[in-house]
Amino acid sequence: MIVRIRLRRRQDGALFVHPMTPMPRTAILVPGFRESKLARVFPAGWNEAADRFQPTSIAATPDQLRRLARQGIQPQHSVVAFSYDGQEGLTVLDRELFWKSFGVPVFEQLLTSGNELIASECDAHDGLHLAGDFHDRKAGVSSCPCGNPAPRMARPRRIEELEKLLA
Numbered sequence: 001m002i003v004r005i006r007l008r009r010r011q012d013g014a015l016f017v018h019p020m021t022p023m024p025r026t027a028i029l030v031p032g033f034r035e036s037k038l039a040r041v042f043p044a045g046w047n048e049a050a051d052r053f054q055p056t057s058i059a060a061t062p063d064q065l066r067r068l069a070r071q072g073i074q075p076q077h078s079v080v081a082f083s084y085d086g087q088e089g090l091t092v093l094d095r096e097l098f099w100k101s102f103g104v105p106v107f108e109q110l111l112t113s114g115n116e117l118i119a120s121e122c123d124a125h126d127g128l129h130l131a132g133d134f135h136d137r138k139a140g141v142s143s144c145p146c147g148n149p150a151p152r153m154a155r156p157r158r159i160e161e162l163e164k165l166l167a
Helices: 049-054 060-069 094-100 154-166
Strands: 026-028 040-041 057-060 076-086 106-111 117-121 128-132
Touching: 040 154, 057 060, 057 094, 060 076, 076 094, 106 128
Parallel strands: 026 040, 026 057, 057 076, 076 106
Antiparallel strands: 106 117, 117 128
16 A cells, blocks of 8 residues: 655745735736735746736736836736835826726735735725734724725825825
């Protein structure tokens, strides 16, 4: 009798949580995430391998997304923009550029330096819902049109940016 023991190597990296369910086929252009059947990591950014994967969604930093917009890359489903804790998130101009270039919904996610999800934008695009262990951060408790009861981080700078654009 032959006994086979199947050892699985522990996967390193953070779990990627797509803001839409079911998760579309997603190319993640930032290192430090776990891969899955529907999410592949391309740590060097957009390249031939990412193109062959044929993602319908792209998850990347705003700088990477700006480059993809100039290259004419066209995801069919959605775009996830990673902002890191302590850095400025998406601007109104970024959102406008990404909408015009990609023509798909853009969702912002706030991550730790280890790519752990702190907060994520929902379909209402009215702030970021805090995730799991990060509920103790300064956040509003107002209800969200999406129905998610998690506290949200307000984005007052967005209003200031809009005022400047309209002035």
